[in-house]
Amino acid sequence: MSGQNFSKKRQMILDTIKSTDIHPSAKWVYETLKEQVPDLSLGTVYRNINLFKEQGLIIPVANVDGEERIDGDTSAHAHFVCKECGCVYDVPATHAPISEETCTLDGFCTHNTVLTYYGICGACTTI
């Protein structure tokens, strides 16, 4: 009755990604899960993240300070990246008018769209 299920570690990696909204890096996922799963390997986290990306279970949303940040929420929405603290915030999809018309533009076949705002977040402005 299994057969199509994920291995225990694979499932935990996906759960960890899906259960946070900080748009984590691979290293964050590794360090966070490492507490529960001491024999976790960083390579395993990378391998599974790549797998999830291929399967469309997660999406890469930004590259912050050389690290790729991913999102377990694959619904249409935009992101705000703070240049100061590196935090990645969700921005409601209403602010991101993704036009499906562009799919036929110049023969391009658009698979997904990424809209990202870069600037300074409220927390960093206040300080």
Next chain:
Amino acid sequence: MSGQNFSKKRQMILDTIKSTDIHPSAKWVYETLKEQVPDLSLGTVYRNINLFKEQGLIIPVANVDGEERIDGDTSAHAHFVCKECGCVYDVPATHAPISEETCTLDGFCTHNTVLTYYGICGACTTI
């Protein structure tokens, strides 16, 4: 009357970036200029690209296969990235409704906006 001018190599690096629409990587700039300037160093290209980014003369537009791609055209427009060949194309700004309203959203101060479409380009579809 000089004083604020760029060094010869710095100017050539900027000219090279500004004169192409392929949205080059640092390595492309290096290899392209290397033909004219045999004693050019890759470190110099990176250092000047970072300088130009700080000065707003160029903007980073995408990260393709681990390489940052830059654009010497700083006017508002979007980009299409082909997942197959890695080419980066300009998409007219009319397709990218960048809302300045988001600047005050949740205390965020937006400096710049990046809208990128990912998919397969016409050339790669045809083949």
Next chain:
DNA sequence: CTTAAAACAGTAATCATTACTGATTTGTTC
């Protein structure tokens, strides 16, 4: 329980980018 395939840990390798150091160029002042 066996067994083959998939997944994994641990480590080494790769590759883009950055840092460092001593030499060269630039702009300025005479």
Next chain:
DNA sequence: GAACAAATCAGTAATGATTACTGTTTTAAG
């Protein structure tokens, strides 16, 4: 146009994220 200080550079070493590799462990099914 020589001299000098600051900026820039070449070349190389270092860093750090990501990927590849190998031998071991887990998984799912018979």
